[in-house]
Amino acid sequence: MHADAKPPRLRRDGRAAALFAGPSLLGLTVFTLFPIVLSLVMAFFRWPAVGERAFTGLDNFTTLFTDPVFRRSLFNTLLFVVLYLPLNLIVSVGLAVWMGPRIRGRKALRVVFFLPVVTPMVANAVVWRMIYQPNGLIDGSLYAATGVHAPNFLGEQGWAMFAVVAMSVWQGFGYNMLVFSAALDAIPRHLLEAAQIDGAGPWRQFFRIMLPMISPALFFASTMTLITSFQVFTQPFLLTAGGPGNDTETLMMFVFDKGFSIYQFGLASAGAWIVFVLILGVTAVQFAGQRRWVNYDV
Incomplete structure (x- = not known):
């Protein structure tokens, strides 16, 4: 052989x-x-669904950045990320801390809080449209209590994006909550007991012990949530269809419109790659900065 x-x-x-x-x-x-x-x-071609295709170089990218609708979509996406990411993390961390070992029925609570994550987005959007609409749950309850009508959350400029963010937080916090809950359960009890004996209150225990020890989970959750935030599509598409005006149109909605409404696949591809570069850049910054605050030695 x-x-x-x-x-x-x-x-x-x-x-x-x-x-x-x-x-x-x-x-x-x-x-x-x-x-x-x-x-x-x-992305470097004029690529209609029907007709001649031609190489255009960077013209598609130039066209996008000179398009006011695209710039508005970019702003809306960044606004959604800035609002959604911290709210999601605050709610999920807060509930994970609250559902400590001393809370009765914590397993059932975890299931309840996780249900929106696995519920179809369409069903959630239908329910939230009924909550937001005039004479819906919020408007009806507010009028019955104060005699004042609530704003038209999905139809008034300045309110629609906040309504989309609120629905998205409710839809998505359950996943991160489970991640943080598992990370908190892994903290040795004797560390918290020793801190309590030394006189550390709940806030000091959280910031000095819990938060540093769950920092790897926080890094993972923030990175994944950031990536999905830049790709937000379904929530504004179902709740507002990008309106009123273009107040809630996101980058992915813009890409979808260019690709499947007017069939300009070159522009749609260029927009998709801009989203990719944005996500890649922000994620690279996160990975570069993790050494300053993520503690893997615990």
Whole structure:
């Protein structure tokens, strides 16, 4: 046998591994890698659904940044991220701390708080539209209590984005809450008991012990939440359809409109790659700065 020849068993194992991995690799190539590469190519072409295609270089990107609707969509997306990310983290961390070991029925509470995450977004949006609409739950309750009508949250400028953010926080905080709850349960009890004996109150225990020890979970949750925030689409699409005006139109809604309403696939691809670069840049900054506040030594 040649010195470099593989034993028959290793060759059989290699063929078996290739056989089992083949369908997944084929699906990954056809439905993920090929569309990514094609979208990058399309971003530099005028690529209508019907008609002649032509190479345009950076013209698609120039067109987007001179488009007031795109700039508004970019602003709306950044506003959503700035509002949604801290609210999601504050609510999820707060509830995770509140549901400590001494809370009765904490397992049932975890299930209840996690339910919106697994509930279909369409169903959630329908319910929240009924809550927000005139004579809905908020307006009816406020009028019955004070005689004053609530604003038209989904139809008035200045309110719509806050309504979308509130619904999104309710929809998504349950996942991070479970992450933080598991991280808090992993903190050794004797550390908190020792701090309590030394006279540390609940706030000091939280900031000096709990928060540093759950910092890896906080980094993971903030990174994942940030990525999904930049890709927000379903909530404003279902609640407001981007209105009133363009007050809640996000980057992904803009990409969807360019790609599947007017069939300008080159512009849509360029917009999608701008979103990718934004997410990549912000995530890189997070990873670069994690050494300053994430503690992996506990």
